[in-house]
Amino acid sequence: MSRLLIRGGNRLQGEVTIQGAKNSVLPILAATILTGGSVVLRRCPRLRDVEASIRILQALGCKAGWRGDVLEVDTAGMSGCDVPDALMREMRSSVIFLGAILARCGEASLTSPGGCELGPRPIDLHLSGLRALGAEIDDTGGTLHCKAAKLTGREIVLGFPSVGATENLMLAACGAEGVTVLSNAAREPEIEDLQGFLNTCGAEITGAGTSTVVIRGGRPLHGGTYTILPDRIAAATYLCGAASAGGEVFLRDAREEHLSAVTAVLREAGCDVTGGSAGIVCRRTGRLTAPRPIRTAPYPGFPTDAQAILMAALLRCRGAAVFEENLFSSRYRHVDELARMGADIRVSGRTAVVLGVERLHGAAVRCTDLRGGAALCAAALAAEGETAISDITHIDRGYQSIEDDLAALGADIRRVEETASP
Structure with a gap:
C-alpha cells in the first residue's frame, strides 16, 4: 500500500x-490490433491503465514492451479473440477492444468492464452501433459474445456524443466494407488523436473533432510510429x-x-x-x-x-x-x-x-x-x-x-x- x-x-x-494523454493512448492501443504489424508509440505514459491494456494485448497473443518512454507493440501474432474476465475488470475503457477485435477476427468475447465507479456508464451505444454495422451480439450473462461474418459501413446517429462509443465504432468501421458515417460523434481532442494514428497506419478517416466522422473502411492497415497527444x-x-x-x-x-x-x-x-x-x-x-x-x-x-x-x-x-x-x-x-x-x-x-x-x-x-x-x-x-x-x-x-x-x-x-x- x-x-x-x-x-x-x-x-x-x-x-x-x-x-501523453491517457485517454488517447488507451484507444490507440486497441487500434494497434487492426494494423497486424509493429507500432511505436512515443510519449506514452506509464500508467496502471496502460499496463492493463498491455496485458490484454499479450493475452490476445500480441507482443508489447517498453523502451524508455516509448512503447513498442507488435500485433502480427495475435492468436485470440477473447479477453479474460480478470483483465476486463481492471478498467472500464477495456470495452474499447471490442470493435478492434471484431473487425480483425470476425468475432470477440468480452465480459463487462471494470474501473472507476462514477455511476452508470452503459455501453448500449457501443452495442447498437456495432449491430448496425452487421454484428450479432449476445450480451446475456454478463459476457458479450460478438460475431460478424462481414461488417458493412452505414450511417449511424449516436443518441449521445459518447467518446467511447465514437472510438469503438471508428475501430470497427475500419474493418467494414464501404463508408461509415458517425453523426453526433464526440468531438474530444482524443478522437482526433485516434484518427491521426489510424491514418498514419493507412486508414482513411476524416471529420474527427467535428460532430460527423467519416470512415472509409476495408483499407489494409500497417504498422507505424506515432506520438501521443x-x-x-x-x-x-x-x-x-x-x-x-x-x-x-x-x-x-x-x-x-x-x-x-x-x-x-x-x-x-x-x-x-x-x-x-x-x-x-x-x-x-x-x-x-x-x-x-x-x-x-x-x-x-x-x-x-x-x-x-x-x-x-x-x-x-x-x-x-x-x-x-x-x-x-x-x-x-x-x-x-x-x-x-x-x-x-x-x-x-x-x-x-x-x-x-x-x-x-x-x-x-x-x-x-x-x-x-x-x-x-x-x-x-x-x-x-x-x-x-x-x-x-x-x-x-x-x-x-x-x-x-x-x-x-x-x-x-x-x-x-x-x-x-x-
Whole structure:
C-alpha cells in the first residue's frame, strides 16, 4: 500500500512537461490490433491503465514492451479473440477492444468492464452501433459474445456524443466494407488523436473533432510510429494546483486550445493564464474570486474530468462557486474527503456549492477515484499542516508521476510505501 504525504504552504514555481494523454493512448492501443504489424508509440505514459491494456494485448497473443518512454507493440501474432474476465475488470475503457477485435477476427468475447465507479456508464451505444454495422451480439450473462461474418459501413446517429462509443465504432468501421458515417460523434481532442494514428497506419478517416466522422473502411492497415497527444486533464490538474497554492508554473507541451473551458474559468477567478506554442503559463498571486456557475458538458464544454480539481482550487475563494455535474451521477465522491480538510461544500443532486473558507487544514483522507485523488492533491497544497492521502492506486491510473511533477514545482510531497498489517 502507498500513501501520498503533502505538507501545504509552498507556492508552486517552475516547469513540468505534460505526459501523453491517457485517454488517447488507451484507444490507440486497441487500434494497434487492426494494423497486424509493429507500432511505436512515443510519449506514452506509464500508467496502471496502460499496463492493463498491455496485458490484454499479450493475452490476445500480441507482443508489447517498453523502451524508455516509448512503447513498442507488435500485433502480427495475435492468436485470440477473447479477453479474460480478470483483465476486463481492471478498467472500464477495456470495452474499447471490442470493435478492434471484431473487425480483425470476425468475432470477440468480452465480459463487462471494470474501473472507476462514477455511476452508470452503459455501453448500449457501443452495442447498437456495432449491430448496425452487421454484428450479432449476445450480451446475456454478463459476457458479450460478438460475431460478424462481414461488417458493412452505414450511417449511424449516436443518441449521445459518447467518446467511447465514437472510438469503438471508428475501430470497427475500419474493418467494414464501404463508408461509415458517425453523426453526433464526440468531438474530444482524443478522437482526433485516434484518427491521426489510424491514418498514419493507412486508414482513411476524416471529420474527427467535428460532430460527423467519416470512415472509409476495408483499407489494409500497417504498422507505424506515432506520438501521443499531451494530456489535457493532467495539464488542468497542474493549472488548478497553481491556482490553489499560488505561484507561477509553466506547463510545457500543454495545449490551451484543448483547455479553453478550464483556462477561461481560471482567468475569471483571478489567475493570469497565457497559452503559446510551447505550453501554458499560469500565475496566481491574490485570493481567487468565485466565477460564474460551472456546468460540465461534452467537449468543447467544461470537462467533467476537471470538475473535481477546479473545485479544489476554489475552496478558499471569495464568495460561492457553483458546480453542476451533467455527465456522471457519482462525480462528487471527493466532497466528503475535502470536507475533512475544512472545505465548506453543499451538495444537492447534481449541484454542488463551494462556500470559500479562509483556510484549509491537513487531514487523513482517502482517494475515492482518479479525479477525486487529484483534487485532494490540489487542496493539500494550500492546506496548513500535512495531508495523508491513501488508496492512491486510483491516482496511478491517470498520472505517470504526480509526486515527481509537483515536487519539481516546489511542493513538499512524498510517497510512503507501507506494509499491510497481518
